[in-house]
Structure formats: structure tokens, C-alpha cells
Amino acid sequence: MVGNKVRILLIEDEPGHILLCQHALTAERYDFDVKVATTGKKALEILQDKTSSKPNFDIVVLDNKLPDYYGFELLGLIRTVAPDKPVIFVTGYKDDELAVEALRRGAIDYLPKTQDYHKHLPRIIQLNIERNTLYASIKKLHELETRYRLLIETAQDAIFMLDQEGRIQLANRIAERTFGYLSEELLGKTFILLLPDRVVAPYLERAIEDGKLWLLELSGRTIELTGLHRDGQEFPIELSLSSCEINGQVAFTAIVRDIRERKRFSEALRTLNSKLVRAQEEERKKISRELHDEVGQALATINIGLQLIRDKVPENNKRIVDELETAIDDIKNVIRSLRELSALLHPHILDDLGLTSAIRWLVGEISSRSSISIDLNIPNSPTRYAPDIELTLFRICQEALTNVIKHARADKVQIVLEKNRMGLKLEVEDNGRGFKIEEKTKLHRGSGLGIVGMKERVVSVGGQFSITSLPKKGTKISVTIPVVHGSGTHRRLKIQSVDK
Numbered sequence: 001m002v003g004n005k006v007r008i009l010l011i012e013d014e015p016g017h018i019l020l021c022q023h024a025l026t027a028e029r030y031d032f033d034v035k036v037a038t039t040g041k042k043a044l045e046i047l048q049d050k051t052s053s054k055p056n057f058d059i060v061v062l063d064n065k066l067p068d069y070y071g072f073e074l075l076g077l078i079r080t081v082a083p084d085k086p087v088i089f090v091t092g093y094k095d096d097e098l099a100v101e102a103l104r105r106g107a108i109d110y111l112p113k114t115q116d117y118h119k120h121l122p123r124i125i126q127l128n129i130e131r132n133t134l135y136a137s138i139k140k141l142h143e144l145e146t147r148y149r150l151l152i153e154t155a156q157d158a159i160f161m162l163d164q165e166g167r168i169q170l171a172n173r174i175a176e177r178t179f180g181y182l183s184e185e186l187l188g189k190t191f192i193l194l195l196p197d198r199v200v201a202p203y204l205e206r207a208i209e210d211g212k213l214w215l216l217e218l219s220g221r222t223i224e225l226t227g228l229h230r231d232g233q234e235f236p237i238e239l240s241l242s243s244c245e246i247n248g249q250v251a252f253t254a255i256v257r258d259i260r261e262r263k264r265f266s267e268a269l270r271t272l273n274s275k276l277v278r279a280q281e282e283e284r285k286k287i288s289r290e291l292h293d294e295v296g297q298a299l300a301t302i303n304i305g306l307q308l309i310r311d312k313v314p315e316n317n318k319r320i321v322d323e324l325e326t327a328i329d330d331i332k333n334v335i336r337s338l339r340e341l342s343a344l345l346h347p348h349i350l351d352d353l354g355l356t357s358a359i360r361w362l363v364g365e366i367s368s369r370s371s372i373s374i375d376l377n378i379p380n381s382p383t384r385y386a387p388d389i390e391l392t393l394f395r396i397c398q399e400a401l402t403n404v405i406k407h408a409r410a411d412k413v414q415i416v417l418e419k420n421r422m423g424l425k426l427e428v429e430d431n432g433r434g435f436k437i438e439e440k441t442k443l444h445r446g447s448g449l450g451i452v453g454m455k456e457r458v459v460s461v462g463g464q465f466s467i468t469s470l471p472k473k474g475t476k477i478s479v480t481i482p483v484v485h486g487s488g489t490h491r492r493l494k495i496q497s498v499d500k
């Protein structure tokens, strides 16, 4: 159709009929555009004409008798060159068999050539155009439906469509497999069936208080929950729920992913990671001890030897005395650096005197080397905690302070260590330039491991880690670890306090 005009190709050779049809079709109340072909050859030319940019015809009215073609012969050819064009076949009066055959051969309708058949022609054309449009829409709908069904059925996640009450209207094959029900069994049941009571209870309670549908509360979010299989087994899932409107009613799409594998994998990764951290700490401790006890002691012995030699060199041999004294001073410096290095690798003060002393020592070290003012708000009592926890919190503090020095351009830092209901809480807050957390904590080549490492350490001892940062305002690391008091067996009282 061009504009609203229906374009008709009238294939008719009798001038009288042409006139009558044209007259009927161009009456004012119709919006038809009629072109006439008086032979089959001409009609085929018109239908195959590709020179015009417009699609040529919406409907063909074909007379059965033409000078150059038999009706069915031409109908066949039209169906070949223009298969999507509807054809109305005009048959002889009361020639029913012909009419049936025409329909069988692809005509969409027929019209017996009664005396005033031309008067019925416009209505028949209109009906067929409408019917055709309807068929085309239905076909399109079917195609779309097939496409969506395929999309849903071939998805790797369980997909549900829920009505406003949360009743399941559609469930795909993966949904059946994930929860152990047949799709027919799920239809009409509420989605709650697939979640353990204790998981939905809090949402239901809140929803009842708000007068809000519990699904609405979860809508637009992706959350980790627990799913309930038909056999009673619970398993971790990731649920993404979104709401939409169908016929003025709220409806929901729930996409459920079984994350058992992902959980197992990240659990394994976490175990491996904490083993690595432990191995690294052991190694550091060993090296630290060797540096301190072996190399440090050896250097101290050499120094004593040099001092003995110096005492034996006559005073008048000033050059040798000076050189020996320089060597003795150099060795003293090396011993000091060695002790510092040893303490950073593993602060034995942590083993001997506990977390608060170790943090005080660390802060002293940092203050002596930078102009940052560090405000310490930590308990005086030397309560001891499990070695794992003390070491974790010490390392967090160390990494957080290193980050402040390296990145923050801060002049103030506040450290808080306190015991509360949830456990032992450590906060390190600076007033530096801050940063965009999402950008900096994504793992990619060349990115740091400090923050990721802090998180992993905290999680491996069952704690919670959070970091907040505001550009130009500063950064705050907050860690809470559930605690039991340490046995104190970890103490190594032998080691002396560390020189500054």
C-alpha cells in the first residue's frame, strides 16, 4: 500500500468488464488505485517490473479467460514471479469446481462472474486485504514467539516469568533441571516454592510491613540466595529479578543461576590463597629470624673482633685506628638496617608482645621516616588474640599505611583498634586525595595486589573488609574479625626489642 491507497492489478481483456470494474473500484468511498493488464503477458511484465522504486501491487484480480493464457496457467506463473501477492480468481458463473481448484493452486479468494459481480469486487478486495494483513501479523507474531521461546529454552540459566503475585507463568528447561520439577508442575505455583522458608521469611516480613510485594523489593537486583531443589537439597543461586508491566499488571522475570561450581571454585581458590599467604608468612619469618639471629649475630661477632683489634693498635697509628672505627660504625649501621629489615619481614614483637605493641612499633617506624601525623586510638591492655588474627590485622595496618605513604598525599592518619560485639575492629583512615575504588581494585595487568590481598586475608579468617574512599576527602579501611582470645603460646620472649 502506498499511503492508504490499495493498488490493484486487474487482469481482464473484455472492455465492458474493465469499464464496470474500474467504475466500481474508483467510487469515492474506496481508496483504490487500479491498473489494467489486458493480456497475461502484460500482467507478468508489470509484476516483474523492477524499474519502479515502489513495490508494484497489493492485490491481483485475475480473470480466468484471457487471449494468451489459460487462467490456471497464468495463476501459476504469477505465483512464481510474485509469490507474496494475493490473487483473487474470477471464475465463470457457478463454476464451483474451478473455484476450488483456484484456491488449491494458491488464489486467496474467488469471485463468480455473475451479472453484477463488479459491484462485489471492492468489498471482496477490502476483506482480502484485511485478512492478508491479519495473516501477516499473526505470522510475524508466531515468528517472534518462536524466536523468544528459542532464546529462553537455549539459555544457560533458569528463566521464570511470574505474575504479580509471584506465580510461575513460564519456566524453561534449565529451570526444570535446576529445581527438579517439570514445567507443568511449576505453572501456577508461587516462586517461593523454590526457596527455603528461612531465606524468604525476612523479605516477606518486610514486604508485609511496607504493604509491598516481596518480589518488588528484590526487583532490579542481582543477589546471592539459597535455592531449594525438589529433593530438599539446598544450593547456592544467583537471582536476578526484574519487573515489567503486561496488560497493565506488574509481572516479573526471574533469572536463576546455579552457582555451586562457582562457589566451589572460589572456595578452592580461597583455600589456596590462604595457604599461599601462610607459606609466605612462614618463609618471611624464617628469613627474618635468619637475618636477625644468624647474619646479625655473625656481624656482631665480627664487630667485637674489630673492636678488639682496634684496642690493640697503638694510638699513634691514627690512620689504621680511623679506618677500623669507620668499619666498626659501618657494621653497626648494617646491623641496624638488618634488624629493621628483619622486623618488617616479620615483626617478632607481634609474637612476643601482641598486636597493640606491634602496631605502636610500626607507627613509630613510619613516623620516624615521614611527616604524616598518626593518631593512635588503640587499647592499652595487652590482650592477646589468635596468632592468625593478630598477624592479619598487623598486615592490614602495614599495607594500609604503606598505601597512605605511597598514594594518599595525606598529612593525617587515624588508626582505631577496638573490640566490639562483632569482634576486633581495625580502622585506618587518612585525609588524603582518595581514589575511585571500582577503577583501582579491578584486577588487570600491572594493578596492585595490596587491597585484594587485604580482602583475601580478612575473608580467610572469617572477617569482614570494607574500603571507602572519596576523592579529595580520603580513604578508610575497615576490618572486623570475630575473635577468641589467644592462648599466648605464641610468645617468643627470647628476642630483644627492636632497635630503631
Ligand SMILES: Nc1ncnc2c1ncn2[C@@H]1O[C@H](COP(=O)(O)OP(=O)(O)OP(=O)(O)O)[C@@H](O)[C@H]1O
Binding pocket: 403, 404, 406, 407, 408, 409, 430, 432, 433, 434, 435, 440, 441, 447, 448, 449, 450, 451, 452, 475
Ligand atoms: N590510601 C589511599 N589513598 C589514595 N589512593 C589509594 C590509597 N590506597 C590505595 N590507593 C589506590 O588504589 C590502588 C590500588 O592499591 P593497592 O594497594 O591494591 O595496590 P598498590 O599499592 O598500587 O600496589 P601493591 O600494594 O601491590 O604494592 C593504588 O595504586 C592507588 O591508586
Ligand SMILES: [Mg+2]
Binding pocket: 399, 402, 403, 448, 449, 450, 451
Ligand atoms: Mg598497596
